[in-house]
Structure formats: structure tokens, C-alpha cells
Amino acid sequence: MMINRRAFNPERAADIRMSFLLSCPNCGPRDVYEFRFGGEFQRRPEPTASQDAWVDYLYLRANEAGPQREWWYHRMGCKAWFLAVRDTRTNTVLQTFRPSTADRIT
Numbered sequence: 001m002m003i004n005r006r007a008f009n010p011e012r013a014a015d016i017r018m019s020f021l022l023s024c025p026n027c028g029p030r031d032v033y034e035f036r037f038g039g040e041f042q043r044r045p046e047p048t049a050s051q052d053a054w055v056d057y058l059y060l061r062a063n064e065a066g067p068q069r070e071w072w073y074h075r076m077g078c079k080a081w082f083l084a085v086r087d088t089r090t091n092t093v094l095q096t097f098r099p100s101t102a103d104r105i106t
């Protein structure tokens with residue numbers, strides 16, 4: 001008898017969160033499939049910053065295992081870019097906010 005290792009296992013599937021809610025600052029909670037992921041939030045270096053600082057900004061990512069600030073775009077809603085703090089281990093969104101308030105939020 002041949003074993004299909006890719007067969008659906010409902011016991012394992014219960015632990016896998018494929019989708020989650022993201023709360024747009026303008027529209028409220030929506031399914032994540034309404035949004036586009038825009039990458040990790042990083043502060044843009046000053047124009048006079050060193051070449052190494054620009055290389056880090058353009059090419060390096062922290063890829064945190066835990067809470068991480070990220071850009072999101074509400075492509076099927078208000079078309080706004082905003083920031084979210086998402087725990088990458090659990091896909092739990094801890095906070096969302098407009099970029100204008102980013103400096104006030106830790």
C-alpha cells in the first residue's frame with residue numbers, strides 16, 4: 001500500500017493559520033486577502049548617510065521571529081498604505097496605525 005504523505009490531515013491543519021484579520025486604520029478589520037504586504041518597516045537613511053547605511057536599507061532585512069513592523073496596502077479598500085505590528089510566528093496582528101503616527105508608537 002502506498003502512503004500519500006501530502007494527504008490532508010485535519011489534526012495538523014487546525015494548528016496552521018492560513019488567514020488572519022488585519023485592521024485598516026480607515027476601514028476597520030478585514031480579511032488579509034484584501035491587502036498587499038509591503039515589506040518590513042525601515043527608517044530611510046539621511047541623504048548624506050554612508051554607502052553601508054544605504055546598502056543595509058535597500059538590501060538587508062531583519063526577518064524577525066516575533067513582533068515586526070510592516071507596511072501594508074489596502075488594495076481592495078481605501079487604497080491606503082499603513083503600518084502594522086505583526087507577530088510573524090503566529091500571524092497575530094498586535095497593532096495597526098497610519099505612518100504619520102509611527103514615531104509615537106514603540
Ligand SMILES: [Zn+2]
Pocket residue numbers: 024025026027028074077078079080
Ligand atoms: Zn482601508
